[in-house]
Amino acid sequence: MATSTLRKTRSTGRPTLEAVARLAGVSTITASRALRGLGSVGPDYVQRVKAAAAELNYVTNPAARALASSRSDAVAVVIPSLSNAVFVDVLESIHTALRPRGYEILIGNSHYSRNAEEDLIRHYLASPPSGLIVTGFDRTESARRLIDASGVPCVHIMELEEAEGVHCVGFSQARAGEAVAEHLIARGCRHNAFVAAQLDSRMMQRGEGFRETLQRKGLYDPDLEVLTPSPSSIGLGCDLFRQLLQRRPDVDGIFFGNDDLAQGALFEARRQGIAIPERVAIVGFNDLAGAADCVPRLTTVRTPRAEVGRIASSLLLSMIGNEPVASPVVDLGFELVVRESA
DSSP, rough: OOHHHHHHHTTTTTOHHHHHHHHHHHHHHHHHHHHTOTSSOOHHHHHHHHHHHHHOOOOOOOOHHHHHHOOOEEEEEEEOOSSSHHHHHHHHHHHHHHHHTTOEEEEEEEEEHHHHHHHHHHHHHOOOEEEEEESSOOHHHHHHHHHHHHHOOOOOOOOOOOOOOOEEEOOOHOOOOOOHHHHHTTTTSSEEEEEEEEEOOHHHHHHHHHHHHHHHOOOOGGEEEEEOOOOHHHHHHHHHHHHHHHHOOOOOOESSSSSSHHHHHHHHHHHOOOTTTOOOEEEEBOOTTTTSSSSOEEEEEOOOHHHHHHHHHHHHHHHHHTTTOOOOOOEEEEEEEESOOO
């Protein structure tokens, strides 16, 4: 069949997948799989299909595919922030894992709002994606019911929960907080503070683990908890560190719920000539960029952000393909990285 004939497709005038398949000499199913990057199609077929698609200027019609399958070739990922480097690393890993498999990544930013997250989930499920990745478990009851009733495979990230039908990839935020408390106590710190901002559920779980450990050791002082809903930042860390030492000059250990707060504290300590860790030991969380280059270098909890995205994507692909899942709960753990600040 001549190319000119192949180009005359349907009433829209756009080239169809069937036309691409005919030109490549393969079935429509093979052409679809080749264009989606599925590994079940041999490289020779993939090359022929892609060449035919390029010759015909074929563009995949996701709406038509979604209509045929009742789901789109998209994966919706709902995170609480696009400015937090933690979630940038997770998203990059998810994109790297899923895009070559032919999935479009829909990114929803809830801005740490449960109601905004519910709206995003409702919007995405109106035209069901192939899969859904959501952050943690702190959401509205309506959002939970929407996910449960949708039938769309869903993976929760950054937290763990043992519950029927729940699939999740992350680590124990509370145990990470416990590890920090134990480290500061082992260093001889007896007046330990927890300083946190944003106050999302994961931040509060870290604080809970830290608090419970201090309580068991008889070292807990509620006056040494500094909690603010303000967005976490280096500047805020400077302010909170200065205010804490003015109010409680006896503090000798501080766990900051995020590295940017801890980095701000190190800057402020340097301005004031406060010796770290001799005067006060400082620990951060996440091991973000710059933590290893601070003066002094920041002791922090390294979290497996890229690995969370990769494993969550692999788990989701198995669920989409109705393949067996070895474990619905994947605990990737964390690492306390001891450097110079504590």
